[in-house]
Amino acid sequence: xxxxxxxxxxxxxxxxxxxxxxxxxxxxxxxxxxxxxxxxxxxxxxxxxxxxxxxxxxxxxxxxxxxxxxxxxxxxxxxxxxxxxxxxxxxxxxxxxxxxxxxxxxxxxxxxxxxxxxxxxxxxxxxxxxxxxxxxxxxxxxxxxxxxxxxxxxxxxxxxxxxxxxxxxxxxxxxxxxxxxxxxxxxxxxxxxxxxxxxxx
Numbered sequence: 001x002x003x004x005x006x007x008x009x010x011x012x013x014x015x016x017x018x019x020x021x022x023x024x025x026x027x028x029x030x031x032x033x034x035x036x037x038x039x040x041x042x043x044x045x046x047x048x049x050x051x052x053x054x055x056x057x058x059x060x061x062x063x064x065x066x067x068x069x070x071x072x073x074x075x076x077x078x079x080x081x082x083x084x085x086x087x088x089x090x091x092x093x094x095x096x097x098x099x100x101x102x103x104x105x106x107x108x109x110x111x112x113x114x115x116x117x118x119x120x121x122x123x124x125x126x127x128x129x130x131x132x133x134x135x136x137x138x139x140x141x142x143x144x145x146x147x148x149x150x151x152x153x154x155x156x157x158x159x160x161x162x163x164x165x166x167x168x169x170x171x172x173x174x175x176x177x178x179x180x181x182x183x184x185x186x187x188x189x190x191x192x193x194x195x196x197x198x199x200x201x
Contacts, residue, residue, distance in 0.1 A: 001033065001088035001118070002188070004126030005159050006149055007137030008177045009184060013126070014086050016185045017192065021082055029076045032086035033065070037072055040065040050150065055100035059107065062092050063114055070117035088123050089114040090166040098162025099155050108169075115170065121195045124188060125167040126177035130157050 002017070004010045014030060021028045035044040047061045066089060076083045089111055096102040133156065137149070167174040173191045177184050 001085040001090075001120045001123045002126070003088040003090050003123065003163070003172070004177060005094065005128075005133055005156065005163060007133035007135075008126040008128050009136065009181065010126055010177075011086060012181055013124075013184060013188050014084055016181075017084055017188060020185075020189060021084075021192075027079075027081045029081045029083045030086070031069065031072070031083060033069060033089065034062065034087050034091070035065065036069040036085075037065075039068050055096045055102040056106075058100065059092055059096045059102060059110065062089075062096075063110065066114050066117060073118060085118075085120075088120065088172075089118065090123060090125060090163065090170060090172060093166035093169070094159040094162035098158040098165070099151065111170070122191060123167075123170070123172035124191055125163050125172045125174050126184065127160065127163060127167075127174060128176070128178040130160060132178050133160075 002010050002014055018028050018030050034047065035041045043061055043065045047058060047065075069085075073083050073085070092111055092114070093107065097104055097107045130153065134153075164174065166172065175184060175187045175191070179187075
């Protein structure tokens with residue numbers, strides 16, 4: 001699972017990792033944690049709409065999306081397929097807890113249950129400063145983007161801090177994405193190489 005704030009270059013690394021694994025003969029499935037199944041994609045549209053709602057509502061929408069996706073990932077795992085997931089449950093910690101102020105106590109309990117559904121062999125969190133994110137995603141905070149991208153700058157700064165905390169709290173690998181795409185790719189592959197023997201079992 002590859003995660004990080006909007007604009008961090010996550011989608012690029014998902015694509016490059018897919019190519020690297022496929023070129024080595026692995027069967028690879030790419031999906032996204034905020035969607036990924038027919039019901040998940042329908043709920044994603046609700047989540048990204050600009051309708052105001054409590055942070056806990058977003059949390060439960062994410063949990064519902066993840067419940068459906070976890071079943072699909074289990075089937076892929078049983079078939080010997082490596083799944084690369086764009087985003088992870090850690091985005092809940094960054095966006096709903098740090099970004100929107102959801103209480104940590106209830107969030108940590110539910111998030112641990114959510115992670116248990118996925119049983120991820122690896123979680124990578126990419127990080128960068130707010131200035132770097134804004135340079136890569138000019139549409140952030142423009143008023144024309146989705147619910148999350150339309151939040152104020154202070155919100156995005158909190159999500160950056162939330163991802164750093166989530167990586168430490170839930171055991172993810174933290175990678176500085178302000179480096180070049182090639183350097184980030186190398187760091188990502190180094191993390192993946194460590195778990196390849198486990199994926200082959």
